Amino acid sequence: xxxxxxxxxxxxxxxxxxxxxxxxxxxxxxxxxxxxxxxxxxxxxxxxxxxxxxxxxxxxxxxxxxxxxxxxxxxxxxxxxxxxxxxxxxxxxxxxxxxxxxxxxxxxxxxxxxxxxxxxxxxxxxxxxxxxxxxxxxxxxxxxxxxxxxxxxxxxxxxxxxxxxxxxxxxxxxxxxxxxxxxxxxxxxxxxxxxxxxxxxxxxxxxxxxxxxxxxxxxxxxxxxxxxxxxxxxxxxxxxxxxxxxxxxxxxxxxxxxxxxxxxxxxxxxxxxxxxxxxxxxxxxxxxxxxxxxxxxxxxxxxxxxxxxxxxxxxxxxxxxxxxxxxxxxxxxxxxxxxxxxxxxxxxxxxxxxxxxxxxxxxx
Ligand code: FUB
Numbered sequence: 055x056x057x058x059x060x061x062x063x064x065x066x067x068x069x070x071x072x073x074x075x076x077x078x079x080x081x082x083x084x085x086x087x088x089x090x091x092x093x094x095x096x097x098x099x100x101x102x103x104x105x106x107x108x109x110x111x112x113x114x115x116x117x118x119x120x121x122x123x124x125x126x127x128x129x130x131x132x133x134x135x136x137x138x139x140x141x142x143x144x145x146x147x148x149x150x151x152x153x154x155x156x157x158x159x160x161x162x163x164x165x166x167x168x169x170x171x172x173x174x175x176x177x178x179x180x181x182x183x184x185x186x187x188x189x190x191x192x193x194x195x196x197x198x199x200x201x202x203x204x205x206x207x208x209x210x211x212x213x214x215x216x217x218x219x220x221x222x223x224x225x226x227x228x229x230x231x232x233x234x235x236x237x238x239x240x241x242x243x244x245x246x247x248x249x250x251x252x253x254x255x256x257x258x259x260x261x262x263x264x265x266x267x268x269x270x271x272x273x274x275x276x277x278x279x280x281x282x283x284x285x286x287x288x289x290x291x292x293x294x295x296x297x298x299x300x301x302x303x304x305x306x307x308x309x310x311x312x313x314x315x316x317x318x319x320x321x322x323x324x325x326x327x328x329x330x331x332x333x334x335x336x337x338x339x340x341x342x343x344x345x346x347x348x349x350x351x352x353x354x355x356x357x358x359x360x361x362x363x364x365x366x367x368x369x370x371x372x373x374x375x376x377x378x379x380x381x382x383x384x385x386x387x388x389x390x391x392x393x394x395x396x397x398x399x400x401x402x403x404x405x406x407x408x409x410x411x412x413x414x415x416x417x418x
Pocket of ligand 1 (some may be wrong): 075105106123137174175208225226318319368369
């Protein structure tokens, strides 16, 4: 039996922040590193809890689309019910070591006709001057679906479509803009993210425990799901497919290979023509990566991008800014509670042989 302590707090509370205020526009100094700290980087935002940062450069500026963590009265469970987020803020930075601006609340659960609760990790994309905010949320039946909201600016406001994306399920959408003008959504997460309840895009609920429905340990692990986006960015243009992640011998990573198999938080970036799929291994807390020669894969496991952070979850994005690469990620430095996280940024290095240098978020 795997460890069922997903989303349980690991560290005691060090500091309690107010998470209810709704600033209109606030500006904070961002600190990329502090040599007196045991952490590689410092929290970018200190007046809200933020997590799962999806960073993009739109029109020369960095925009960050994170989850907005809050304390609520929902009891903690192994499916992450206490990750009870209710809205999204958008942030921007001129450079990864510059100041960060909070553009305020851009979408709330009450603005989404089909969503009941739990606005988890979002992402955004730009096409032809329109901006698309993609987000997972639970519907009336407590089933995660993925929605989209549209705006005229990277900072919104965003208007949600009346229904979730047809054929969408599970969590952690990330939308990759390929150099040929195609857009692909990657999504999925196991345990609380419900991916194990689906086979071939069909809901097949095998039970309520986080691991019910997972393949046996000697069977291929579940992978993230990919679908090309329609021209209007509002629907899938094709039937979603499972992405395969292979080991060094060309065999599927197995479900029991917890240090390397996919759990949640898929992200794609392209470097020197190679597609890099990075993802969280969940219960073993790594951000791992695998490479392939096209968006659909298969991808071959290559190693670890980011070692475990403080807190249970590990979730990131990788972005190129003026020819340099950065990873945005989170930990629980401010709160000590795994569901009240804070986002950070640090440089990421591609090595000459195509691998990525492993980053240690805790330096002692
Ligand atoms: O923020 C809620 C969930 O925690 C995300 O969707 C997962 O990726 C994990 O970071």
